[in-house]
Amino acid sequence: MTSAIVILLDGIAYGMVLFIISVGLTVTMGLMRVVNLAHGGFAMAGGYLAAVMVVAGVPFIVAVIAATAAAGLLGALCELTIFRPLYRKGELAQVLMTFGLTFVMIAALTAMFGTDIKRLPVPDWLGGLVDLGIRPYPTYRLFLIAVGLILALALWLIIDRSLYGAKLRAAVDNPRIARAVGIDVNKLFTITFVGGCALAGFGGIVGAEMLPLEPFYALRYLVLFLVVVAVGGHGSFKGSFFAALTLGIIDTAGKYIWPEISAFIMFTLVFVLLLWRPYGLIPPKAAA
Amino acid sequence: MRIWSTGLCAGAALLALNGMAAADIVKVGVIGVFSGGFARWGEQFKQAIEVYQKHNGDSVNGHKIEILYRDAGGPDPAKARQLAEELILREKVQFLAGFAFTPNALSVAQLITEAKVPTVIFNAATASVTRRSPYFVRVSFTLPQDTAPVAEWAPKNGIKKVVTLVSDYAPGHDAEIQFLKTFKEGGGEIAESIRVPLSTTDFAPFFERVLNQKPDAMFMFGPGGPASVSMINTWASRLKPAGIQLLTTNETQEIDLPRIGKAAIDAIGSSHYTETLDNPLNKKLRSDLVAMFGNDRIPDTATVSAYDGMHLIYQVIAKLGPKFNPDDAMKVMSEMKFDSPRGPIMIDPKTRDIVQNVYLRRVKEQGGRLVNENFHTVPMVKDPWKEANP
Numbered sequence: 001m002t003s004a005i006v007i008l009l010d011g012i013a014y015g016m017v018l019f020i021i022s023v024g025l026t027v028t029m030g031l032m033r034v035v036n037l038a039h040g041g042f043a044m045a046g047g048y049l050a051a052v053m054v055v056a057g058v059p060f061i062v063a064v065i066a067a068t069a070a071a072g073l074l075g076a077l078c079e080l081t082i083f084r085p086l087y088r089k090g091e092l093a094q095v096l097m098t099f100g101l102t103f104v105m106i107a108a109l110t111a112m113f114g115t116d117i118k119r120l121p122v123p124d125w126l127g128g129l130v131d132l133g134i135r136p137y138p139t140y141r142l143f144l145i146a147v148g149l150i151l152a153l154a155l156w157l158i159i160d161r162s163l164y165g166a167k168l169r170a171a172v173d174n175p176r177i178a179r180a181v182g183i184d185v186n187k188l189f190t191i192t193f194v195g196g197c198a199l200a201g202f203g204g205i206v207g208a209e210m211l212p213l214e215p216f217y218a219l220r221y222l223v224l225f226l227v228v229v230a231v232g233g234h235g236s237f238k239g240s241f242f243a244a245l246t247l248g249i250i251d252t253a254g255k256y257i258w259p260e261i262s263a264f265i266m267f268t269l270v271f272v273l274l275l276w277r278p279y280g281l282i283p284p285k286a287a288a
Numbered sequence: 289m290r291i292w293s294t295g296l297c298a299g300a301a302l303l304a305l306n307g308m309a310a311a312d313i314v315k316v317g318v319i320g321v322f323s324g325g326f327a328r329w330g331e332q333f334k335q336a337i338e339v340y341q342k343h344n345g346d347s348v349n350g351h352k353i354e355i356l357y358r359d360a361g362g363p364d365p366a367k368a369r370q371l372a373e374e375l376i377l378r379e380k381v382q383f384l385a386g387f388a389f390t391p392n393a394l395s396v397a398q399l400i401t402e403a404k405v406p407t408v409i410f411n412a413a414t415a416s417v418t419r420r421s422p423y424f425v426r427v428s429f430t431l432p433q434d435t436a437p438v439a440e441w442a443p444k445n446g447i448k449k450v451v452t453l454v455s456d457y458a459p460g461h462d463a464e465i466q467f468l469k470t471f472k473e474g475g476g477e478i479a480e481s482i483r484v485p486l487s488t489t490d491f492a493p494f495f496e497r498v499l500n501q502k503p504d505a506m507f508m509f510g511p512g513g514p515a516s517v518s519m520i521n522t523w524a525s526r527l528k529p530a531g532i533q534l535l536t537t538n539e540t541q542e543i544d545l546p547r548i549g550k551a552a553i554d555a556i557g558s559s560h561y562t563e564t565l566d567n568p569l570n571k572k573l574r575s576d577l578v579a580m581f582g583n584d585r586i587p588d589t590a591t592v593s594a595y596d597g598m599h600l601i602y603q604v605i606a607k608l609g610p611k612f613n614p615d616d617a618m619k620v621m622s623e624m625k626f627d628s629p630r631g632p633i634m635i636d637p638k639t640r641d642i643v644q645n646v647y648l649r650r651v652k653e654q655g656g657r658l659v660n661e662n663f664h665t666v667p668m669v670k671d672p673w674k675e676a677n678p
Contacts, residue, residue, distance in 0.1 A: 003496050010492045115327050117517050117547055129529065138525050210490045212518060216325055255484075255493035260456065262493075263485040 015248025016148025021203030022228035024196025030235015040218040041105035046071035046201020071201020233280025312610035317375030329388035336594035365395030415673035432466035438558035439470035505533035524551030545658035570629035
């Protein structure tokens with residue numbers, strides 16, 4: 001029983017990391033219809049930047065905020081130079097370009113840091129164990145769950161309750177009509193893309209314990225992020241939340257129950273889910 | 289006229305003979321990994337060879353030893369074989385060396401037997417490799433060799449119940465099978481044997497299973513790199529507080545300790561090379577590595593294997609000269625016995641595999657750094673797998 005609770009908490013924590021990183025991807029794929037295979041690279045860049053700062057003595061919270069902002073800025077830069085020309089060019093060009101961008105990021109980080117893992121030391125108040133009554137449990141994982149929930153709540157408030165969110169949802173559902181109504185869809189694109197990259201960077205930083213930072217991070221975990229987006233449904237923030245949580249919990253539980261085939265359990269689940277709901281748990285309105 | 293032409297011919301013959309006696313170049317082809325996620329394996333080989341050549345010169349009796357490096361890119365048997373072919377046929381190397389990965393070594397077995405090229409293995413640790421060709425000689429280690437000593441030590445030292453947790457691939461299986469065998473022979477109880485997928489990054493759920501068994505210790509084997517860091521950190525946060533000890537082989541190498549951090553303290557390792565060994569050769573190796581390549585250069589198993597592998601090659605040239613018969617070269621290498629930075633080593637003439645000390649060591653903090661401290665040495669261990677499978 002104790003183990004079941006611990007596994008559940010572990011699964012939720014893992015799901016939260018996946019959610020934080022993938023929510024940016026689902027929104028940009030749903031909103032901008034741009035296939036951004038370099039998304040993992042922004043998560044990685046954020047993580048590395050934070051690691052460098054923390055090791056250099058910058059206080060943890062400052063480093064996290066700065067690195068998140070930097071990931072967003074990197075996103076803005078890429079959007080201006082790389083993504084804008086791609087909007088009209090179709091999916092293949094986007095896939096090729098962003099894939100290439102991923103390799104550039106991997107090579108750049110390899111040149112700067114070598115191929116070994118970059119550690120992101122967490123401050124003492126986040127490390128250590130917390131007594132849950134039934135068992136000591138790593139504080140950091142509880143922090144991850146809390147952060148994930150707060151972020152999910154904040155994003156929901158923004159998307160569901162704010163004017164920006166309304167415009168965003170309109171542009172995702174039907175960009176042409178949205179433009180006709182006077183919504184500046186292009187500006188929306190840029191702001192959202194920057195936000196998505198910043199979120200990815202944030203996810204890369206806080207998730208560094210579960211997804212270790214090394215140059216191949218961008219490719220290694222790309223499949224996971226794409227799976228969350230596919231299962232959740234393009235453009236659906238709620239979908240990505242539930243998809244990430246489900247996959248995180250099932251994957252973690254699978255490892256506990258049946259270690260040898262645990263890698264297959266998650267992908268079998270994805271396969272079944274996509275058979276049942278090909279456009280994701282919460283499909284984009286354009287496709288439904 | 290006759291005398292002139294005879295004289296000319298004699299003169300020419302003498303000149304030709306003189307040409308043959310002049311210095312020859314002996315080419316050694318090193319197939320390592322110099323790019324991608326495993327680039328450390330090639331880097332360590334190259335640096336060790338450069339230090340060896342600094343200590344011993346780059347020629348033997350006037351014959352230059354030329355090292356040709358080729359990049360296999362990772363575990364890629366097809367590429368390794370292609371590189372070996374190029375080195376043997378085009379560059380006419382007289383030795384092959386390197387091979388971080390077992391599949392890469394195995395792919396050249398048939399080739400080197402046909403071409404009769406002595407091949408010194410600097411890493412590939414699966415036990416059966418040296419049997420695949422009479423021209424293989426290994427100076428690194430085998431997994432069973434590093435595993436058996438800790439499996440033997442544990443039941444005699446209060447560790448009666450163990451859960452093994454290994455990565456699900458050939459070296460992991462090697463380690464698991466050897467540990468199970470030796471630990472049970474010593475009277476220990478194996479509560480469970482878990483094999484985890486090679487791609488795993490989050491080990492928490494697997495360790496939860498281990499915790500439920502309430503063992504005295506966990507024997508672990510991982511592929512190095514991200515997985516080891518994650519495994520040891522998870523052990524420290526989940527199992528160490530419950531009093532479960534960690535038994536590993538090479539996961540706690542000094543070169544990885546800064547990345548793992550203080551979580552590694554008190555982890556037990558069982559390895560053929562402890563970086564803090566006090567002998568003069570090791571001290572010189574460490575200080576030269578730092579002098580030549582920077583302050584954070586730490587030797588590891590790849591370093592000493594490459595260093596000692598070069599010694600084998602140099603000895604062949606010293607004893608047989610640059611134009612040697614490959615079978616004689618294999619004989620010379622199989623009978624070698626010498627001091628290495630890791631202690632006394634020898635090659636077993638029956639198996640062409642290495643026989644060496646295995647050190648049981650604990651991770652400790654010393655002078656602000658994390659190092660391995662030996663507490664038990666098992667001398668001159670032969671590969672137990674070959675002993676058990678003649």
